[in-house]
Amino acid sequence: MKFKRIYVEITNQCNLTCDFCAASKRNKRSMSTEEFEMICEQIRFLTDYIYLHVQGEPLLHSQVDEILEIAHSKQLKVQLVTNGTLLNEKKETLHNAPAIRQISISLQSMQTISYLENENNRNRLFENLVQLSTAGKFIQLRLWNFSDQVFTNGINSCLSYFGINKEDLQVEKKRYFTRFNNIYFSLDTQFQWPSDPSDKSMIGSCYGTRSMLGILSDGTLVPCCLDHEGTISLGNVFETPIKDIIQTQRFINIQTGFKNNRIIEPFCQHCQYRQRFDK
Numbered sequence: 001m002k003f004k005r006i007y008v009e010i011t012n013q014c015n016l017t018c019d020f021c022a023a024s025k026r027n028k029r030s031m032s033t034e035e036f037e038m039i040c041e042q043i044r045f046l047t048d049y050i051y052l053h054v055q056g057e058p059l060l061h062s063q064v065d066e067i068l069e070i071a072h073s074k075q076l077k078v079q080l081v082t083n084g085t086l087l088n089e090k091k092e093t094l095h096n097a098p099a100i101r102q103i104s105i106s107l108q109s110m111q112t113i114s115y116l117e118n119e120n121n122r123n124r125l126f127e128n129l130v131q132l133s134t135a136g137k138f139i140q141l142r143l144w145n146f147s148d149q150v151f152t153n154g155i156n157s158c159l160s161y162f163g164i165n166k167e168d169l170q171v172e173k174k175r176y177f178t179r180f181n182n183i184y185f186s187l188d189t190q191f192q193w194p195s196d197p198s199d200k201s202m203i204g205s206c207y208g209t210r211s212m213l214g215i216l217s218d219g220t221l222v223p224c225c226l227d228h229e230g231t232i233s234l235g236n237v238f239e240t241p242i243k244d245i246i247q248t249q250r251f252i253n254i255q256t257g258f259k260n261n262r263i264i265e266p267f268c269q270h271c272q273y274r275q276r277f278d279k
Helices: 033-043 064-073 087-095 107-112 119-134 153-161 249-259 273-277
Strands: 005-008 049-051 077-082 100-106 138-143 175-177 183-187 212-215
Touching: 005 033, 033 064, 064 077, 064 087, 087 100, 087 119, 100 107, 100 119, 107 138, 107 153, 119 138, 119 153, 119 183
Parallel strands: 005 049, 005 212, 049 077, 077 100, 100 138, 138 183
Antiparallel strands: 175 183
16 A cells, blocks of 8 residues: 655644644644654655644754654655745755755745745745755745735735736646746645534545545554544554554545545544545
C-alpha cells in the first residue's frame, strides 16, 4: 500500500492564533528527533512525500534542521507548510536542506497579524522566497480564504510583486504561475474544520486512509490532516508499527467505505471539507 502523502506533526505549537484554525485541547508537544526518525523509518516504504504539520508551526521546532536531515536520509521529500513569520530566521536551514521539495506560505496566516502591511516584512519575505526558488525549492503562496475582502494593501503588493493581475483571479482556476520560476499562487475558499453536528452525511468519499494519513505529535495515527484532535485514533505509532495499524479492521472499514462511497466514522460524517470529494 502506497500513500500520496503522510502528515507528520513534528510540533503542535504555534506562534500565531489564527481565527480559521481549529482550537485544540491537546497538550503542547514536539516530537523528539528519535521519535521522528522512528516514524520515517516506518513510512519511507509507504510514501515519498511528508508534510510536517497537522497543526502547529513546524519552523518552531528547535531541531528542525535535524528533522530535515533525517527526512533526507530516509529519502523522503518534505512539503513544508508555514505561516512564514519565521522564514527569515530559518532561511539558511531551508536553503541548504535537500529534503525540501516545496515551501507553502499561508498568506491568510500573515493577515492575522497584518504581517504584509509592513513594507520591511514584505520586502524581506519576497527576497527570501525568490532566493529559495532559485535554490530549486517550489514556492506555493496560499490564499485559501479567497474573497473580495482579502485584498488588503499587503496582498495587493504581493500580487503585484509576483506579476499577478488581481482582476484575472478566479478561485475555480486555483493555481496561478508568477513571473518567477518555481513560485506560484494557490487560491481556494476557506474550509471548515469538522465540527457541525447538524451537517451529517453517510454517503460520500475522501482521500483519508486511501491516499493520505496523519500522525500527531504524540504518535497518534489518524486518517487525515483534519483530525487534529485524534478523534479517530487508529493506534499509536510509537507503540504499534504502522504496517500493523493499517491492517486493523477499523482502518480497513474506513478505507473500504470510502471506496464504496460510504462514510463509516461519525467524525467523517460531519466533515464539510470531505464534501469536495463527493462522487
